[in-house]
Amino acid sequence: MDPKVVKPLSSRLKIALLSAGISGVVLLGFGVATWGLIRHQRLEALDREIRTLAARHPGLFGGRGQLERLQSAFQLTFGEDYTNHVIFLLQDSSGRTVFRSPHWPEAAAALALGAAQVGALGSAGTHTNAAAPPAPGPSPARAGRGRGPGRGGGWGGPPGPVTLTEPPRFVSVQAPDGTWRVGVLRAPTVTLLLGLNQHDVDSELNHLRNAFLAALPVALLLVGLGGWVVAGRALRPLKLIAETAERVTARGLDQRIADPGDSPEASRLIQVLNRMMDRLEASFRQATRFSADASHELKTPLAIMQGELENALQAAAPGSPEQQLFSRLLEETQRLNTITRSLLLLAQADAGQLKLNREPLDLSAELEGLIEDARLLASEQNLSFDLQVQPQLWVQGDRALLHTALFNLLSNAVKYNQPNGRVSVTLAATADEAVLTVGNTGPGIPPEDQPHVFDRFYRVRRSAGPTPEGLGLGLSLAREIIRAHGGDLRLEASRPGWTCFELRLNRVQAPQ
Amino acid sequence: MGRRQSIGVKVLVVEDEPKIASFIRKGLEAQGFVVEVCHHGDEAFSLATTRPYDALVLDIMLPGRDGLSILRSLRQRKMTVPVILLTARSELNERVEGLNLGADDYLTKPFHIEELIARLHAVIRRASGVSQSILAVADLTLNLLTREVIRAGRKIELTPREFALLEHLMRSPGRVLTRVEICERVWNYHFDPGTNLVDVYIQRLRKKIDEGFEPKLIETIRGVGYRIRAEPTSSTAQSAPTD
Numbered sequence: 001m002d003p004k005v006v007k008p009l010s011s012r013l014k015i016a017l018l019s020a021g022i023s024g025v026v027l028l029g030f031g032v033a034t035w036g037l038i039r040h041q042r043l044e045a046l047d048r049e050i051r052t053l054a055a056r057h058p059g060l061f062g063g064r065g066q067l068e069r070l071q072s073a074f075q076l077t078f079g080e081d082y083t084n085h086v087i088f089l090l091q092d093s094s095g096r097t098v099f100r101s102p103h104w105p106e107a108a109a110a111l112a113l114g115a116a117q118v119g120a121l122g123s124a125g126t127h128t129n130a131a132a133p134p135a136p137g138p139s140p141a142r143a144g145r146g147r148g149p150g151r152g153g154g155w156g157g158p159p160g161p162v163t164l165t166e167p168p169r170f171v172s173v174q175a176p177d178g179t180w181r182v183g184v185l186r187a188p189t190v191t192l193l194l195g196l197n198q199h200d201v202d203s204e205l206n207h208l209r210n211a212f213l214a215a216l217p218v219a220l221l222l223v224g225l226g227g228w229v230v231a232g233r234a235l236r237p238l239k240l241i242a243e244t245a246e247r248v249t250a251r252g253l254d255q256r257i258a259d260p261g262d263s264p265e266a267s268r269l270i271q272v273l274n275r276m277m278d279r280l281e282a283s284f285r286q287a288t289r290f291s292a293d294a295s296h297e298l299k300t301p302l303a304i305m306q307g308e309l310e311n312a313l314q315a316a317a318p319g320s321p322e323q324q325l326f327s328r329l330l331e332e333t334q335r336l337n338t339i340t341r342s343l344l345l346l347a348q349a350d351a352g353q354l355k356l357n358r359e360p361l362d363l364s365a366e367l368e369g370l371i372e373d374a375r376l377l378a379s380e381q382n383l384s385f386d387l388q389v390q391p392q393l394w395v396q397g398d399r400a401l402l403h404t405a406l407f408n409l410l411s412n413a414v415k416y417n418q419p420n421g422r423v424s425v426t427l428a429a430t431a432d433e434a435v436l437t438v439g440n441t442g443p444g445i446p447p448e449d450q451p452h453v454f455d456r457f458y459r460v461r462r463s464a465g466p467t468p469e470g471l472g473l474g475l476s477l478a479r480e481i482i483r484a485h486g487g488d489l490r491l492e493a494s495r496p497g498w499t500c501f502e503l504r505l506n507r508v509q510a511p512q
Numbered sequence: 513m514g515r516r517q518s519i520g521v522k523v524l525v526v527e528d529e530p531k532i533a534s535f536i537r538k539g540l541e542a543q544g545f546v547v548e549v550c551h552h553g554d555e556a557f558s559l560a561t562t563r564p565y566d567a568l569v570l571d572i573m574l575p576g577r578d579g580l581s582i583l584r585s586l587r588q589r590k591m592t593v594p595v596i597l598l599t600a601r602s603e604l605n606e607r608v609e610g611l612n613l614g615a616d617d618y619l620t621k622p623f624h625i626e627e628l629i630a631r632l633h634a635v636i637r638r639a640s641g642v643s644q645s646i647l648a649v650a651d652l653t654l655n656l657l658t659r660e661v662i663r664a665g666r667k668i669e670l671t672p673r674e675f676a677l678l679e680h681l682m683r684s685p686g687r688v689l690t691r692v693e694i695c696e697r698v699w700n701y702h703f704d705p706g707t708n709l710v711d712v713y714i715q716r717l718r719k720k721i722d723e724g725f726e727p728k729l730i731e732t733i734r735g736v737g738y739r740i741r742a743e744p745t746s747s748t749a750q751s752a753p754t755d
Contacts, residue, residue, distance in 0.1 A: 300532065304532055304535060310535075311538045311542065314688060318688065318739075327735060327736040334692040376709050380708070
């Protein structure tokens, strides 16, 4: 009965989240695959470009003079800042650096060759002054200086077709100023490392990734919203059914589910449920009408018996045995009257038609009066009363019926108590309810009887002592009365020496 | 009051159930009322419009014209004869409708014959313009408006419950009221008899109105109930007209 039980997510939310989740995983997988594919293609294109470049310029494999001319050719192809686009490095077969283009990043050769499984380059990297730290942005001066190293070498060879000793390898090298795609091309006498800037490819891929990552949450939100809307539509019949079931509880069996007509599956379910309600209502009406009719029919003979007995009682000599007999018979008639009245009220309550003559009532004051009567009932048993009644608690209710219910609780607390026992009554306010507890120090209700205390005509048999007089309808009627008022009555606890009932009713503002 | 007041008073009882009509007749006749009984609505209407009655006891459910329609027609003809409605149902709407149509009082079956008699007395007195705000027995008077109780010139303080109990006893002087009936009429409790509530309250009431006074007015009828002594000289106190 812990009110803080974690509520399961609504199906609607679950469906929305689930569709968003599944879509998210699928989209993410799709995105990663696409990105990988595009990257692969772009790098292949770059590799092809490196090969083409190498093939177009066999001079790359040639001597220093050719290399210098090549630089001019690259300058023509790529512009003044060609060093930002292309780099190359030439080694002879012993691994010595023959030539290194300006802008060649220090680490690139080692990395590229390491990746291409070529041996160590030794001190080759320190040999030329081309290893100036790369500066962002091209400059004509740099291009001019780039030609400088060309003068140092004496190695030469005729330009011509080049045969590669093994298939070229390509590797991406991370340098401080960016990533280079470097191809390792081995000719019989030299090894050429030719690199193209991978920046364009990377930035394109980054753009693609960023666009995807930006679009993903939006897409997921849309999918989730769509799921929410679709689930809401699909679950609407459930909501209608639940609402109707609630109305059935509150107002009676004549409620039916309205068919929105937008889903054949739901329509069928609604029709079936409505037909079930029809049948239930019919048989229920029959049963309650029977008890209502029966109690009405009983009223007339009872009225006649009572009237005749009262006439006879008045006519008899005061205190005569006849008069005492009539008095006892009248008591029994009265008992029948009470049963009949209770049955009628119960039948009306079952049909959801208990007539309440509602008026604002000061529950505290009404209770005080009833407690006064209960005290008198208790005077023979020498019971003590422990009262904590918060004053001025107002409810909206039928005075006579609430009296019946409240007095039943109080008189039970007296009747089922033990001599010199205690009756404890508390009335307190919660935010919107008045909570009444009535406890007694009686022997308690045996556990096997506790679920039945509100059953009709059920009376707990006492193991010791006589069973107190009663009809066995009081508690069930009391609960029906309280429920008809929108409250509830329950057995809070019962063990030897303590039995407590708790009654809750909605509070209202005190009238002016 | 009591029997003396009802002698010769003509009452028409309209009730389709003969046995109920029969015990009402017996009970009222024992009090000195002159009772006519009729079982059909149409017949009841022609009787009520052609003969002079001091009061009508009218069942709502009748063959022919029902009780409410008879009442409506009577009031439309400006006939002011006091009417007490009887019904098997205690439904509020019916009661409100009946009172709106001009019924003087209303009783739900099953009812106590004492209560019918007491209410008949009340509506007849009201109709004849006699004060009904003071009940008197011997030197004890009870004012329903000021809620003052005076015995032998001395004012007596009563709690609301004690007042209601005394009022019901004094409305039926000389008549025995059983515990059950007192319980129902005074406390409006419908629970099982066997309660000593009434005895306790009677004792308290006795202390206040009988202790130190003679004669003792509240009598115990052993094994039956209680009654207030009917003094033949008592009915003069309440006949001062008002309005």
